[in-house]
Amino acid sequence: MKAVFRRTLTMLLLLLVSSFAVFAAIRLSGGDVTAARLPASASAADRALFRQQVGLDKPIINQYFTYLRKLATGDLGNSLTNNAKLSTLATEKIRNSLILGGSSMVVIFALGIPLGMLAAMRRNSWLDTGITSISVAGMAIPNFWLALISIYVFSTLLGWLPSAGQGGIRYLILPTLVLSAEGIALTVRMTRSAMLENLGQDFVRTLRAAGVSERRIHFKHVLRSSLMPLISLAGLRIGQIAGYALVVETIFGWAGVGQALVNAVLRRDYPVVQLFSLLLVVLVTFGNLMATVGYTVANPRLRK
């Protein structure tokens, strides 16, 4: 419990530091927000006036404190490109991203764990070799490439699934699979090796000697011990998925946080970049926190 408390404190500190880092980095990276907002014909004076209006002419540190003050009162600010209130804009994007990220998390473990178990229980069979080889590919193939290939195969060639956009569950399938690929592969390999390791433990022999069935030994006892490393994996996966979402959402035209963040960076829409980058930081640290909490709760030795 103490560890969880310490983690929470570190998390808050980390948020503060990274909020400033993001704030400063996007302003120091050059580029011009006026290009996206004002017509190309706008004069230098017009551009300067616009900057002054939104407060971009002040020193960065002053801007940062204004930003923090507003944040404390719950004012997230407005987009610089279309003046929309960020709180309204963000709700929609976050919802979309949660749908995609959430289904990826589910798919990763719903597919990865059973496949890993299967490979371990049929060790050295063609099934094991098949599952293991595909999972190596899953880890090696970059997701942008996998996204393009899967669009080409399933949308262009076969015409089974839509290539981009939002709609029913059909629109969710390709982006979810691409976003999950690496996670599934990692889960398969971790489950397989943990199962094999635990099958060699003394306690398995004890259970066998007591006449407990092989199925029960595998599915209850060995699996329980083997899930422990996966809890940490799950926590870290949350952050990974959040990061990969930038690429996957952009390619599949999924109107989520990732896509919005990429667009905002291209347009130098500072408030949007700040908000969504911070959201990613929150997600990553939250994932780590969840790993600690989950591990503590699941392990009787730590729980007691």
Added chain:
Amino acid sequence: MTRALLGVEKLSVGVHVSGLSYDIVRDVSFDLYQNEILAVVGESGCGKSLTALSMLSLQSSPPLRVTSGVVMFGGKDLLTLPRAELRMVRGKEISMIFQDPMSALDPMFTVGTLLTTAVRAHQNVNKARAEEISLAALADAGIEDPRRRFGEYAFQLSGGISQRVMIALALVNNPKVIIADEPTTALDVTVQAQILERLLVLKKERGMSIILITHNLGVVASVADRVAVMYSGEIVETGSVAEVFRGAQHPYSHGLLRAVPRLGSAAQSLTAIPGRVPQPTEISAGCVFAPRCERVKPMCHEMRPALEIRRSSAVRCHNPID
């Protein structure tokens, strides 16, 4: 003599590594009778644990597998029993207690869950009844506060309590035979005595038969009825404890007994057996003990002696001690 409850006949267990096979347990035969404790004694690596594990097909296979022999129990050969039937024997008819109780208990589940899982593997009872049976087994294993231990995890238990939990786990389905593989080796001396006392009580009160694997001759003398001495994968002598301890006929058992320090005898250096145990790859056609034997005869190097009945013991020797 009554019929044996369990009979091991010419059991050989081999290891298969990188294309080569060696038998590391050879031609092991012994009988176990109702209501007795049979000690299998020998130094580390002599194959006593492997023999015990192989009887219930619990050896890690691959690389270890039984190459010949039968293990007769209840009119059936346990080694050729289908998996499902073998499972019904394990824990229900014959159960096992292992050497290192701390790692032999699943760390993720409470003692209670482990016990009730074992109960329900063999008995079709509801949860409450399984719990009753488990608590009774904990009490029978000599645990003073069964209800408290029932809710604890393996890591919360001391070595002695863990071993008692192992005993409870072995007892919970009321088997006829318990194979105890070095049950006291990992424990301190006072706890050792308590565990052995518990095994004796089980034999007396329940008429159980126990195979006690140990390297400790003191343990053999204090609890066993009969003893089988193993050397380098073979049984070299078997007989009643009284007889073997009074006058061992095989030079190895004789040497082993002389190597035990005795309280009260004049301080002198212990008698050691010269040489070392042969590797499985070095087993020759003759007697396995011949290279170290002080009574060796020319034929010992050429022909392997059979286990022959002499007086009321059985000895594997061409030139036994009278």
